[in-house]
Amino acid sequence: MTTIRELLNTPVAGDYDLVVAGAGPAGFAAAFTAGRLGARVLLVEQAGAVGGIATSGLMSHWTGDTEGPLYEEILRRSSVPGPEENGAWRQVINAEKLKLLLLEMLSEVKVDVLLYSFAAAPWLEGTQVCGLIVESKSGRRAYRARVVIDATGDGDIAVRAGASFSLGREPDGGMQPVTLMFKIAGVDMERAVFPGAFEDNREIPKGRIQDLGKAALSAPAGHVLLYRSSLPGIVTVNMTNMIGIDGTQPTDLGRGDLACRRQMGPIVDFLRATVPGYEHCFVSSAAALLGVRETRHIRGGYTLSAEDIVEARRFDDWIVTRASFNFDIHNLSGSGLDKDGAQQQFRAKGKYTIPYRCFVPEGVEGLLVAGRCISGTHKAHSSYRVMPICVNMGQGVGTAAVTAGRAGVLPRHVNVAAVQASLAEQGVRL
Ligand SMILES: Cc1cc2nc3c(=O)[nH]c(=O)nc-3n(C[C@H](O)[C@H](O)[C@H](O)COP(=O)(O)OP(=O)(O)OC[C@H]3O[C@@H](n4cnc5c(N)ncnc54)[C@H](O)[C@@H]3O)c2cc1C
Structure with missing residues (x-):
């Protein structure tokens, strides 16, 4: 590829204790936690809303039995009255309500938020990240930070x-x-049915629902996943599916988006013709962000494994606790579940912890990662990628960033016991 040389004078537009790139469940939680602890925080998000896949990705619900005080606060403040007030209903997402709540929460703790702004590059001095470079309608700006969270x-x-x-x-x-x-x-x-898992192949008048879906819809679509929403007559559909997409390549993202949109019509036709309660359904909205499940795993000082999750390991340097979800690997070469993607067969000895080392990238200073890109294997990732666990990660990493900044040390050298003490004060329990 030919290259051009750019000589840039980039204005420095701000100076923060912490700058966070990306406002999904992990980035929101990191920024909010640090703000609540009194740090000066900037949160940078490319989309027009905070929440990431939870909101702009039009997600159905927070999954699993993970516990954590910030996650609990989000559920308490965002859930809508429903038939199972204290059960799974609390985990159903109303995306518009959640977008507002998360922005209100950030405003309460005085976090500065830049929407429609792309985190373009780290501000680097050698191998030390000392800020973030952001591109937006107003041009290219640099923001200095003691710690940056990706x-x-x-x-x-x-x-x-x-x-x-x-x-x-x-x-x-x-x-x-x-x-x-x-x-x-x-x-x-x-009358509607809500098959919420690949392995839920329930009988409906025309046959077994997953078998009917596979027969009617062209692969890689074909599984039937339908979720109640909090609004009358509205159902969230997790049935489009595209394989062979690298979510770090914009050409692939566009290809994936088009392929999924082409599947929506046939999916609605199938539901109307086959599934009770869906005879008159129609598309009301589609996500603003394509749902990318997996891309890069940033290598840290420890790589979380499937065994760590099954054994419910308690790491000495935990910063995430009480994480709980099965493995969930979708078929990489067709519709449905991967042969390795245990959902119902999943057994673990309890809830698991994630060590701080998974959030500290190798070979770079001044930077932490949070969310689905932390250091872990493909199989472990299929569990920790879910949103409640990403919130717990954000809370842990946001706390670590503040603790490091206050001690005047690089995040790699933070006193993890001090981070844990701060988390305990916030209500995090082992
Ligand atoms: C189709 C699908 C279904 C899922 N179902 C569920 C479910 O039912 N329940 C559940 O709990 N989890 C579910 N998950 C998993 C979960 O939604 C994600 O793994 C989780 O949201 C990851 O959180 P995150 O904060 O790491 O990233 P994301 O939610 O992806 O957020 C990242 C944010 O960063 C922004 N961003 C990215 N790059 C830049 C940049 N360079 N500059 C500025 N901003 C940037 C994005 O716009 C986004 O807002 C599902 C995921 C997918 C894709």
């Missing part, structure tokens, strides 16, 4: 800073499929 989902900033990483599955780099979530309206909620 919560972009893909580790964009970590990679540009020189951190090592692997892409997808070991050893072939295969990545989980992408999905464009969408909502349908006009559903008769009294």
Whole structure:
């Protein structure tokens, strides 16, 4: 590829204790936690809303039995009255309500938020990250920070800073499929069925629902995943599916988006013709962000493994506790579940912890990662990628960033016991 040389004088637009790139569940939680602890924080998000896949990705619900005080606060403040007030209903997401709540929370703790702003590059001095370079309508700006957290989902900033990483599955780099979530309206909620897992192959008048889906829809679509929303007649559909997409390549993202949109019509036709309660359904909205499940795993001082999750390991340097979800690997070469993607067969000895080392990239200073791009294997990632665990990660890493900044040490050298003490004061329990 030919190159051009650019000579840039980039204005320095701000000076913060912490700058966070990406405002998904992990980035939001990191920024909010640090702000609540009294740090000066900037949160930079490319989309027009905070929440990442939880909101702009039109996600159905927070998954699993993970516990954590910030996650609990989000549920308490965002859940809508429903039939199971204290049960799974609390985990259903109303994206518009959540977008407002998360912005209000950030405003309460005085976090500065830049929406429609792309975290373009780390501000580097040698191998030390000392800020973030942001591109927006007003041009290119630099923001100085004691610590930068990369919560972009893909580790964009970590990679540009020189951190090592692997892409997808070991050893072939295969990545989980992408999905464009969408909502349908006009559903008769009294009669509608809600198969919420690949292995839920329930009987409906025309046959078994997953078998019918596979027969009617062209692969890699074909599984039937439907979720109640908090609004009358509206159902969240997790049924588009595209394989072979690298979510770090814009050409692939566009290809994935188009392929998923093309599947929406046939999916609605299938639901109307086959599934009780869906006879008059129609598309009401589709996600603003394509749902990318997996891309880069940034290499840290420890790589979380599937065994760590099954054994419910308690690491001495924990900063995430009480994480709980099964493995969930979607088929990398077709529809449905991967042969290794245990959902119902999943057994663990309890809830798990994640050590601080998974959040500290190798070979770069001044930078932490949070969210689905932390250091872990393909299989471990399929569990910790879910949103409640990403919130717990953000809370842990945001606390570590503040603790390091106050002690005047690099995040790599933070006193983890002090981070844990601060987390305990926030209500985090082992
Ligand atoms: C289709 C699908 C279904 C899922 N279903 C569930 C479910 O039911 N329940 C559940 O709990 N989890 C579910 N997950 C998993 C979960 O949604 C994600 O793994 C989780 O949101 C990851 O959180 P994150 O904060 O790491 O990243 P994200 O939620 O991806 O957020 C990253 C944010 O960073 C922004 N960003 C990225 N790059 C830049 C940049 N360079 N500059 C500025 N901003 C940037 C993005 O716009 C985004 O807002 C699902 C995921 C997918 C894709």
